[in-house]
Amino acid sequence: MTYCVGMLLDEGLILMADTRTNAGVDNFSIYKKLHLLSDGEDRNIFACTAGNLSVSQTAISIVREGLPVEDPADEDGRRTLDEVPTMFRAAQLLGAAKQVATHQVAQALAGINVPVGASTLLGGRVGDAPPELYLIYDAGNFIQCKTDTPFFQIGETKYGRPILDRELKRDMPLADALKFGFLSFDAAIASNLGVARPIDIMVMPADRSRPILTRRIERRDDYFDDLSDRWAEALSKASHGIPNPPFMT
Amino acid sequence: MTYCVGMLLDEGLILMADTRTNAGVDNFSIYKKLHLLSDGEDRNIFACTAGNLSVSQTAISIVREGLPVEDPADEDGRRTLDEVPTMFRAAQLLGAAKQVATHQVAQALAGINVPVGASTLLGGRVGDAPPELYLIYDAGNFIQCKTDTPFFQIGETKYGRPILDRELKRDMPLADALKFGFLSFDAAIASNLGVARPIDIMVMPADRSRPILTRRIERRDDYFDDLSDRWAEALSKASHGIPNPPFMT
Incomplete structure:
Protein backbone atom coordinates (compact mmCIF):
# COMPACT_ATOMS: atom_id res chain seq x y z
CA MET A 1 0.00 0.00 0.00
CA THR A 2 0.95 3.65 -0.18
CA TYR A 3 -0.36 7.02 0.83
CA CYS A 4 0.31 10.28 -1.01
CA VAL A 5 -1.28 13.71 -0.68
CA GLY A 6 -1.03 16.74 -2.94
CA MET A 7 -2.31 20.15 -1.84
CA LEU A 8 -2.72 23.18 -4.06
CA LEU A 9 -3.03 26.31 -1.99
CA ASP A 10 -2.93 30.03 -2.61
CA GLU A 11 0.58 30.05 -1.12
CA GLY A 12 1.85 27.15 -3.18
CA LEU A 13 2.01 23.41 -3.75
CA ILE A 14 2.73 20.59 -1.28
CA LEU A 15 3.39 16.95 -2.14
CA MET A 16 3.75 14.24 0.52
CA ALA A 17 4.41 10.52 0.05
CA ASP A 18 5.16 7.65 2.37
CA THR A 19 7.87 5.16 1.38
CA ARG A 20 6.44 1.74 2.17
CA THR A 21 5.82 -0.76 -0.57
CA ASN A 22 4.59 -4.21 0.16
CA ALA A 23 3.47 -7.41 -1.47
CA GLY A 24 1.55 -9.02 1.35
CA VAL A 25 2.74 -8.24 4.87
CA ASP A 26 5.91 -10.30 4.80
CA ASN A 27 7.55 -8.56 1.87
CA PHE A 28 7.91 -4.85 2.41
CA SER A 29 10.56 -2.31 1.54
CA ILE A 30 11.36 1.39 1.50
CA TYR A 31 10.95 2.97 -1.92
CA LYS A 32 10.94 6.62 -2.73
CA LYS A 33 7.59 7.53 -4.27
CA LEU A 34 8.14 11.29 -4.54
CA HIS A 35 10.16 11.90 -7.69
CA LEU A 36 11.72 14.97 -9.25
CA LEU A 37 10.92 14.54 -12.93
CA SER A 38 12.20 17.76 -14.44
CA ASP A 39 14.25 20.54 -12.96
CA GLY A 40 15.39 23.65 -14.76
CA GLU A 41 15.37 27.42 -14.74
CA ASP A 42 11.82 27.54 -16.05
CA ARG A 43 10.35 24.39 -14.54
CA ASN A 44 10.14 22.13 -11.48
CA ILE A 45 8.02 19.03 -11.99
CA PHE A 46 7.42 16.41 -9.31
CA ALA A 47 5.32 13.25 -9.11
CA CYS A 48 4.10 10.87 -6.39
CA THR A 49 3.12 7.34 -7.33
CA ALA A 50 0.82 4.69 -5.86
CA GLY A 51 -0.21 1.26 -7.01
CA ASN A 52 1.72 -1.28 -9.03
CA LEU A 53 5.37 -0.33 -8.53
CA SER A 54 6.61 -1.86 -11.80
CA VAL A 55 4.05 0.15 -13.78
CA SER A 56 4.93 3.36 -11.90
CA GLN A 57 8.66 2.88 -12.37
CA THR A 58 8.28 1.96 -16.03
CA ALA A 59 6.06 4.98 -16.72
CA ILE A 60 8.57 7.32 -15.09
CA SER A 61 11.47 5.76 -16.96
CA ILE A 62 9.55 6.09 -20.24
CA VAL A 63 8.76 9.73 -19.63
CA ARG A 64 12.38 10.40 -18.66
CA GLU A 65 13.67 8.76 -21.85
CA GLY A 66 11.01 10.60 -23.78
CA LEU A 67 8.07 9.45 -25.86
CA PRO A 68 8.16 9.39 -29.68
CA VAL A 69 7.07 12.64 -31.28
CA GLU A 70 3.84 12.62 -33.20
CA ASP A 71 5.52 13.94 -36.37
CA PRO A 72 6.87 10.86 -38.22
CA ALA A 73 9.32 13.02 -40.19
CA ASP A 74 11.19 13.84 -36.96
CA GLU A 75 12.86 10.46 -36.45
CA ASP A 76 15.13 11.41 -33.59
CA GLY A 77 12.68 13.55 -31.73
CA ARG A 78 11.50 12.57 -28.26
CA ARG A 79 8.97 14.35 -26.12
CA THR A 80 10.15 14.85 -22.56
CA LEU A 81 9.03 16.89 -19.58
CA ASP A 82 12.04 19.17 -20.13
CA GLU A 83 10.32 20.68 -23.16
CA VAL A 84 6.59 20.67 -22.44
CA PRO A 85 5.22 24.23 -22.55
CA THR A 86 2.65 23.78 -19.77
CA MET A 87 1.81 21.51 -16.82
CA PHE A 88 -1.24 20.40 -18.80
CA ARG A 89 1.09 19.02 -21.48
CA ALA A 90 3.18 17.41 -18.76
CA ALA A 91 0.07 15.59 -17.50
CA GLN A 92 -0.74 14.48 -21.03
CA LEU A 93 2.78 13.16 -21.50
CA LEU A 94 2.88 11.27 -18.21
CA GLY A 95 -0.60 9.89 -18.93
CA ALA A 96 0.63 8.61 -22.29
CA ALA A 97 3.72 7.08 -20.67
CA LYS A 98 1.51 5.32 -18.15
CA GLN A 99 -0.61 3.87 -20.93
CA VAL A 100 2.53 2.49 -22.59
CA ALA A 101 3.82 1.09 -19.29
CA THR A 102 0.48 -0.49 -18.39
CA HIS A 103 0.24 -2.06 -21.83
CA GLN A 104 3.71 -3.58 -21.45
CA VAL A 105 2.99 -5.02 -18.02
CA ALA A 106 -0.71 -5.89 -18.26
CA GLN A 107 -0.47 -9.02 -20.39
CA ALA A 108 2.21 -10.56 -18.21
CA LEU A 109 0.30 -9.87 -15.00
CA ALA A 110 -3.19 -10.80 -16.21
CA GLY A 111 -2.29 -14.47 -16.00
CA ILE A 112 -1.28 -14.28 -12.34
CA ASN A 113 -4.10 -11.96 -11.26
CA VAL A 114 -1.86 -9.09 -10.08
CA PRO A 115 -3.49 -5.66 -10.50
CA VAL A 116 -1.66 -3.23 -12.79
CA GLY A 117 -3.37 -0.07 -11.52
CA ALA A 118 -1.08 2.84 -10.69
CA SER A 119 -2.21 6.38 -9.99
CA THR A 120 0.00 9.44 -9.89
CA LEU A 121 -0.03 12.93 -8.46
CA LEU A 122 1.77 15.31 -10.80
CA GLY A 123 2.61 18.74 -9.46
CA GLY A 124 4.83 21.61 -10.38
CA ARG A 125 5.22 24.69 -12.51
CA VAL A 126 6.40 25.52 -16.00
CA GLY A 127 7.31 28.98 -17.21
CA ASP A 128 5.60 31.86 -15.48
CA ALA A 129 2.45 29.91 -14.63
CA PRO A 130 1.57 29.28 -10.97
CA PRO A 131 1.94 25.76 -9.56
CA GLU A 132 -0.57 23.21 -10.78
CA LEU A 133 -1.59 19.79 -9.49
CA TYR A 134 -2.97 16.83 -11.46
CA LEU A 135 -4.27 13.40 -10.52
CA ILE A 136 -3.49 10.87 -13.27
CA TYR A 137 -5.66 7.77 -13.07
CA ASP A 138 -4.74 4.18 -13.86
CA ALA A 139 -5.91 4.55 -17.44
CA GLY A 140 -3.77 7.64 -18.10
CA ASN A 141 -6.64 10.15 -18.07
CA PHE A 142 -6.38 12.92 -15.50
CA ILE A 143 -8.07 15.72 -13.61
CA GLN A 144 -6.69 19.03 -12.41
CA CYS A 145 -6.97 20.31 -8.83
CA LYS A 146 -9.26 23.34 -8.69
CA THR A 147 -10.34 25.72 -5.99
CA ASP A 148 -13.23 23.94 -4.24
CA THR A 149 -11.28 20.95 -2.92
CA PRO A 150 -7.65 21.95 -2.56
CA PHE A 151 -6.18 18.45 -2.30
CA PHE A 152 -5.82 15.08 -4.00
CA ASP A 171 -6.05 30.17 1.89
CA MET A 172 -4.11 28.81 4.87
CA PRO A 173 -0.33 29.22 5.24
CA LEU A 174 1.82 26.43 3.82
CA ALA A 175 3.13 25.58 7.30
CA ASP A 176 -0.41 25.01 8.60
CA ALA A 177 -1.34 22.91 5.59
CA LEU A 178 1.78 20.78 6.01
CA LYS A 179 0.84 20.15 9.64
CA PHE A 180 -2.63 18.94 8.60
CA GLY A 181 -0.91 16.76 6.03
CA SER A 191 -4.67 2.18 10.84
CA ASN A 192 -2.84 0.57 7.91
CA LEU A 193 0.40 -1.40 8.12
CA GLY A 194 0.95 -0.60 4.45
CA VAL A 195 1.64 3.08 5.20
CA ALA A 196 4.76 4.02 7.14
CA ARG A 197 7.50 6.54 7.68
CA PRO A 198 9.82 7.79 6.27
CA ILE A 199 7.63 10.45 4.61
CA ASP A 200 9.02 12.52 1.74
CA ILE A 201 7.73 16.05 1.38
CA MET A 202 8.08 18.81 -1.19
CA VAL A 203 6.92 22.38 -0.60
CA MET A 204 6.87 24.77 -3.57
CA PRO A 205 5.93 28.32 -2.58
CA ALA A 206 3.95 30.22 -5.21
CA ASP A 207 6.27 33.11 -4.42
CA ARG A 208 9.30 32.34 -6.61
CA SER A 209 11.63 34.28 -4.35
CA ARG A 210 11.20 31.53 -1.73
CA PRO A 211 13.09 28.26 -2.26
CA ILE A 212 11.52 24.86 -2.89
CA LEU A 213 11.84 22.66 0.18
CA THR A 214 12.34 18.90 -0.07
CA ASP A 229 1.54 12.11 20.75
CA ARG A 230 -0.19 15.47 21.06
CA TRP A 231 -2.87 14.44 18.58
CA ALA A 232 -3.57 11.15 20.36
CA GLU A 233 -3.84 12.95 23.67
CA ALA A 234 -6.02 15.73 22.27
CA LEU A 235 -8.38 13.27 20.55
CA SER A 236 -8.70 11.27 23.72
CA LYS A 237 -9.34 14.33 25.85
CA ALA A 238 -11.80 15.79 23.35
CA SER A 239 -13.76 12.58 22.90
CA HIS A 240 -13.94 11.82 26.61
CA GLY A 241 -15.16 15.37 27.19
CA ILE A 242 -18.25 14.88 25.05
CA PRO A 243 -21.34 14.00 27.11
CA ASN A 244 -22.70 10.46 27.01
CA PRO A 245 -26.10 9.75 25.42
CA PRO A 246 -28.87 11.07 27.71
CA PHE A 247 -30.92 7.88 27.27
CA MET A 248 -28.09 5.80 28.79
CA THR A 249 -28.55 6.58 32.44
CA MET B 1 -23.06 1.54 1.16
CA THR B 2 -23.67 0.84 4.81
CA TYR B 3 -21.91 1.11 8.13
CA CYS B 4 -22.47 -1.19 11.10
CA VAL B 5 -20.52 -1.63 14.33
CA GLY B 6 -20.76 -4.33 16.96
CA MET B 7 -19.01 -3.99 20.32
CA LEU B 8 -18.59 -6.75 22.88
CA LEU B 9 -17.69 -5.30 26.27
CA ASP B 10 -17.52 -6.55 29.81
CA GLU B 11 -20.77 -4.73 30.51
CA GLY B 12 -22.61 -6.07 27.47
CA LEU B 13 -23.19 -5.96 23.72
CA ILE B 14 -23.88 -2.97 21.46
CA LEU B 15 -25.00 -3.11 17.83
CA MET B 16 -25.28 -0.01 15.64
CA ALA B 17 -26.37 0.26 12.02
CA ASP B 18 -27.12 3.10 9.66
CA THR B 19 -30.15 2.86 7.39
CA ARG B 20 -29.00 4.07 3.99
CA THR B 21 -28.94 1.74 1.04
CA ASN B 22 -27.99 2.94 -2.37
CA ALA B 23 -27.39 1.76 -5.90
CA GLY B 24 -25.33 4.60 -7.27
CA VAL B 25 -25.97 8.04 -5.80
CA ASP B 26 -29.33 8.66 -7.47
CA ASN B 27 -31.14 5.68 -6.01
CA PHE B 28 -31.06 5.59 -2.25
CA SER B 29 -33.53 4.59 0.41
CA ILE B 30 -33.95 4.01 4.12
CA TYR B 31 -33.82 0.34 5.07
CA LYS B 32 -33.56 -1.09 8.53
CA LYS B 33 -30.35 -3.11 8.77
CA LEU B 34 -30.56 -3.96 12.47
CA HIS B 35 -32.89 -6.94 12.80
CA LEU B 36 -34.31 -8.83 15.76
CA LEU B 37 -34.04 -12.44 14.61
CA SER B 38 -35.17 -14.33 17.69
CA ASP B 39 -36.72 -13.15 20.90
CA GLY B 40 -37.79 -15.33 23.79
CA GLU B 41 -37.41 -15.97 27.48
CA ASP B 42 -34.06 -17.66 26.97
CA ARG B 43 -32.71 -15.79 23.94
CA ASN B 44 -32.34 -12.42 22.21
CA ILE B 45 -30.60 -12.62 18.83
CA PHE B 46 -29.94 -9.59 16.62
CA ALA B 47 -28.15 -9.07 13.31
CA CYS B 48 -26.84 -6.13 11.28
CA THR B 49 -26.35 -6.56 7.54
CA ALA B 50 -24.15 -4.89 4.92
CA GLY B 51 -23.62 -5.53 1.24
CA ASN B 52 -26.04 -6.85 -1.34
CA LEU B 53 -29.49 -6.14 0.11
CA SER B 54 -31.26 -8.92 -1.77
CA VAL B 55 -28.79 -11.49 -0.42
CA SER B 56 -29.12 -10.13 3.13
CA GLN B 57 -32.90 -10.10 3.02
CA THR B 58 -33.08 -13.55 1.48
CA ALA B 59 -30.69 -14.99 4.07
CA ILE B 60 -32.73 -13.55 6.92
CA SER B 61 -35.99 -14.80 5.44
CA ILE B 62 -34.47 -18.27 5.00
CA VAL B 63 -33.24 -18.40 8.57
CA ARG B 64 -36.64 -17.17 9.83
CA GLU B 65 -38.47 -19.86 7.85
CA GLY B 66 -35.91 -22.38 9.04
CA LEU B 67 -33.40 -24.53 7.21
CA PRO B 68 -33.98 -28.23 6.53
CA VAL B 69 -32.77 -30.47 9.35
CA GLU B 70 -29.83 -32.71 8.62
CA ASP B 71 -31.74 -35.87 9.60
CA PRO B 72 -33.54 -37.01 6.41
CA ALA B 73 -36.02 -39.04 8.49
CA ASP B 74 -37.42 -35.84 10.00
CA GLU B 75 -39.27 -34.54 6.94
CA ASP B 76 -41.10 -31.66 8.59
CA GLY B 77 -38.27 -30.47 10.78
CA ARG B 78 -36.76 -27.04 10.26
CA ARG B 79 -33.83 -25.53 12.08
CA THR B 80 -34.50 -21.99 13.29
CA LEU B 81 -32.81 -19.55 15.62
CA ASP B 82 -35.61 -20.15 18.14
CA GLU B 83 -34.14 -23.57 18.91
CA VAL B 84 -30.38 -23.28 18.57
CA PRO B 85 -28.70 -24.16 21.89
CA THR B 86 -25.84 -21.61 21.58
CA MET B 87 -24.84 -18.44 19.73
CA PHE B 88 -22.20 -20.52 17.95
CA ARG B 89 -24.98 -22.66 16.47
CA ALA B 90 -26.86 -19.47 15.58
CA ALA B 91 -23.81 -18.26 13.62
CA GLN B 92 -23.58 -21.63 11.86
CA LEU B 93 -27.24 -21.47 10.91
CA LEU B 94 -27.11 -17.91 9.61
CA GLY B 95 -23.91 -18.74 7.71
CA ALA B 96 -25.67 -21.68 6.07
CA ALA B 97 -28.68 -19.49 5.21
CA LYS B 98 -26.34 -16.96 3.63
CA GLN B 99 -24.75 -19.66 1.48
CA VAL B 100 -28.18 -20.70 0.24
CA ALA B 101 -29.18 -17.08 -0.44
CA THR B 102 -25.92 -16.30 -2.24
CA HIS B 103 -26.28 -19.42 -4.37
CA GLN B 104 -29.80 -18.39 -5.40
CA VAL B 105 -28.79 -14.87 -6.33
CA ALA B 106 -25.26 -15.35 -7.65
CA GLN B 107 -26.05 -16.84 -11.03
CA ALA B 108 -28.59 -14.17 -11.87
CA LEU B 109 -26.22 -11.36 -10.91
CA ALA B 110 -23.03 -12.75 -12.43
CA GLY B 111 -24.24 -11.79 -15.89
CA ILE B 112 -24.75 -8.14 -15.00
CA ASN B 113 -21.61 -7.80 -12.87
CA VAL B 114 -23.38 -6.92 -9.60
CA PRO B 115 -21.48 -8.14 -6.51
CA VAL B 116 -23.35 -10.60 -4.29
CA GLY B 117 -21.20 -10.07 -1.18
CA ALA B 118 -23.06 -9.51 2.08
CA SER B 119 -21.52 -9.57 5.53
CA THR B 120 -23.39 -9.76 8.81
CA LEU B 121 -22.83 -8.96 12.46
CA LEU B 122 -24.66 -11.47 14.62
CA GLY B 123 -24.98 -10.69 18.31
CA GLY B 124 -27.02 -11.85 21.22
CA ARG B 125 -27.35 -14.41 23.97
CA VAL B 126 -28.88 -17.84 24.33
CA GLY B 127 -29.62 -19.53 27.64
CA ASP B 128 -27.41 -18.52 30.52
CA ALA B 129 -24.37 -17.69 28.39
CA PRO B 130 -23.12 -14.10 28.28
CA PRO B 131 -23.63 -12.06 25.09
CA GLU B 132 -21.55 -13.09 22.09
CA LEU B 133 -20.73 -11.34 18.83
CA TYR B 134 -19.90 -12.91 15.44
CA LEU B 135 -18.86 -11.54 12.07
CA ILE B 136 -20.22 -13.68 9.26
CA TYR B 137 -18.39 -13.18 5.98
CA ASP B 138 -19.75 -13.23 2.44
CA ALA B 139 -19.01 -16.93 2.10
CA GLY B 140 -20.90 -17.87 5.25
CA ASN B 141 -17.81 -18.59 7.37
CA PHE B 142 -17.47 -16.55 10.53
CA ILE B 143 -15.27 -15.38 13.39
CA GLN B 144 -16.14 -14.62 17.00
CA CYS B 145 -15.28 -11.37 18.78
CA LYS B 146 -12.70 -12.02 21.50
CA THR B 147 -11.05 -9.90 24.13
CA ASP B 148 -8.16 -8.20 22.33
CA THR B 149 -10.20 -6.17 19.86
CA PRO B 150 -13.65 -5.62 21.34
CA PHE B 151 -15.42 -4.56 18.12
CA PHE B 152 -16.32 -5.61 14.58
CA ASP B 171 -13.85 -2.51 30.28
CA MET B 172 -15.51 0.86 29.67
CA PRO B 173 -19.14 1.57 30.59
CA LEU B 174 -21.73 0.89 27.87
CA ALA B 175 -22.67 4.58 27.78
CA ASP B 176 -19.06 5.58 27.00
CA ALA B 177 -18.75 2.89 24.34
CA LEU B 178 -21.98 4.01 22.69
CA LYS B 179 -20.67 7.56 22.56
CA PHE B 180 -17.50 6.39 20.78
CA GLY B 181 -19.73 4.44 18.44
CA SER B 191 -16.89 11.29 4.48
CA ASN B 192 -19.22 8.89 2.66
CA LEU B 193 -22.59 9.77 1.14
CA GLY B 194 -23.51 6.10 1.40
CA VAL B 195 -23.72 6.29 5.21
CA ALA B 196 -26.47 8.36 6.81
CA ARG B 197 -28.83 8.74 9.71
CA PRO B 198 -31.21 7.39 10.97
CA ILE B 199 -28.98 5.08 13.05
CA ASP B 200 -30.50 2.07 14.78
CA ILE B 201 -28.92 0.95 18.03
CA MET B 202 -29.32 -2.02 20.37
CA VAL B 203 -27.75 -2.17 23.81
CA MET B 204 -27.84 -5.49 25.67
CA PRO B 205 -26.43 -5.26 29.20
CA ALA B 206 -24.63 -8.37 30.41
CA ASP B 207 -26.53 -7.84 33.64
CA ARG B 208 -29.87 -9.52 32.88
CA SER B 209 -31.70 -7.39 35.43
CA ARG B 210 -31.19 -4.42 33.11
CA PRO B 211 -33.45 -4.16 30.06
CA ILE B 212 -32.33 -4.36 26.42
CA LEU B 213 -32.47 -0.93 24.81
CA THR B 214 -33.36 -0.47 21.14
CA ASP B 229 -20.78 19.90 16.57
CA ARG B 230 -18.68 19.43 19.70
CA TRP B 231 -16.46 16.89 17.96
CA ALA B 232 -15.88 19.13 14.93
CA GLU B 233 -15.02 22.04 17.20
CA ALA B 234 -12.75 19.95 19.42
CA LEU B 235 -10.91 18.45 16.44
CA SER B 236 -10.40 21.87 14.96
CA LYS B 237 -9.18 23.36 18.20
CA ALA B 238 -6.90 20.40 18.93
CA SER B 239 -5.37 20.31 15.47
CA HIS B 240 -4.83 24.05 15.30
CA GLY B 241 -3.18 23.88 18.72
CA ILE B 242 -0.43 21.55 17.51
CA PRO B 243 2.76 23.42 16.57
CA ASN B 244 3.71 23.82 12.93
CA PRO B 245 6.80 22.05 11.54
CA PRO B 246 9.95 23.77 12.86
CA PHE B 247 11.56 23.72 9.41
CA MET B 248 8.71 25.84 7.98
CA THR B 249 9.65 29.24 9.32
Missing part, protein backbone atom coordinates in the same frame (compact mmCIF):
# COMPACT_ATOMS: atom_id res chain seq x y z
CA GLN A 153 -5.00 11.77 -2.36
CA ILE A 154 -3.88 8.45 -3.85
CA GLY A 155 -3.31 5.04 -2.28
CA GLU A 156 -4.78 4.35 1.19
CA THR A 157 -6.88 7.50 1.18
CA LYS A 158 -9.71 6.91 3.62
CA TYR A 159 -8.17 7.02 7.08
CA GLY A 160 -6.41 10.30 6.40
CA ARG A 161 -9.26 12.02 4.59
CA PRO A 162 -11.50 13.31 7.42
CA ILE A 163 -8.90 15.70 8.87
CA LEU A 164 -8.25 17.17 5.40
CA ASP A 165 -11.97 17.48 4.69
CA ARG A 166 -12.48 19.23 7.99
CA GLU A 167 -9.50 21.53 8.27
CA LEU A 168 -7.59 22.10 5.02
CA LYS A 169 -8.36 25.49 3.53
CA ARG A 170 -6.99 26.86 0.29
CA PHE A 182 1.16 15.17 8.80
CA LEU A 183 -2.00 14.59 10.87
CA SER A 184 -3.52 12.91 7.83
CA PHE A 185 -0.46 10.66 7.52
CA ASP A 186 -0.60 9.93 11.24
CA ALA A 187 -4.15 8.57 10.80
CA ALA A 188 -3.20 6.44 7.79
CA ILE A 189 -0.10 5.07 9.53
CA ALA A 190 -2.07 4.25 12.69
CA ARG A 215 12.77 16.89 3.08
CA ARG A 216 12.46 13.36 4.44
CA ILE A 217 10.69 12.77 7.78
CA GLU A 218 12.55 9.75 9.10
CA ARG A 219 11.27 6.79 11.07
CA ARG A 220 12.21 8.65 14.24
CA ASP A 221 11.54 12.37 13.99
CA ASP A 222 11.10 14.58 17.02
CA TYR A 223 8.53 16.83 15.41
CA PHE A 224 6.37 14.01 13.99
CA ASP A 225 6.62 11.98 17.20
CA ASP A 226 5.50 14.99 19.19
CA LEU A 227 2.67 15.75 16.75
CA SER A 228 1.49 12.14 16.93
CA GLN B 153 -17.25 -3.34 11.70
CA ILE B 154 -18.88 -4.10 8.34
CA GLY B 155 -19.59 -1.90 5.33
CA GLU B 156 -17.79 1.45 5.04
CA THR B 157 -15.38 0.66 7.87
CA LYS B 158 -12.34 2.85 7.34
CA TYR B 159 -13.43 6.38 8.20
CA GLY B 160 -14.89 5.33 11.51
CA ARG B 161 -12.15 2.96 12.55
CA PRO B 162 -9.45 5.27 14.01
CA ILE B 163 -11.60 6.54 16.89
CA LEU B 164 -12.52 2.98 17.85
CA ASP B 165 -8.91 1.82 17.59
CA ARG B 166 -7.82 4.69 19.78
CA GLU B 167 -10.50 4.88 22.44
CA LEU B 168 -12.73 1.81 22.69
CA LYS B 169 -11.82 -0.34 25.68
CA ARG B 170 -13.44 -3.60 26.67
CA PHE B 182 -21.58 7.65 17.58
CA LEU B 183 -18.27 9.44 16.97
CA SER B 184 -17.31 6.59 14.64
CA PHE B 185 -20.60 7.01 12.75
CA ASP B 186 -20.06 10.77 12.63
CA ALA B 187 -16.75 10.19 10.79
CA ALA B 188 -18.28 7.72 8.34
CA ILE B 189 -21.26 9.98 7.65
CA ALA B 190 -19.02 13.01 7.12
CA ARG B 215 -33.60 3.01 19.72
CA ARG B 216 -33.47 4.92 16.45
CA ILE B 217 -31.37 8.09 16.21
CA GLU B 218 -33.34 10.12 13.70
CA ARG B 219 -32.13 12.43 10.96
CA ARG B 220 -32.46 15.30 13.42
CA ASP B 221 -31.46 14.32 16.93
CA ASP B 222 -30.43 16.85 19.53
CA TYR B 223 -27.86 14.61 21.16
CA PHE B 224 -26.20 13.48 17.93
CA ASP B 225 -26.25 17.00 16.48
CA ASP B 226 -24.58 18.31 19.62
CA LEU B 227 -22.03 15.48 19.62
CA SER B 228 -21.19 16.17 15.98
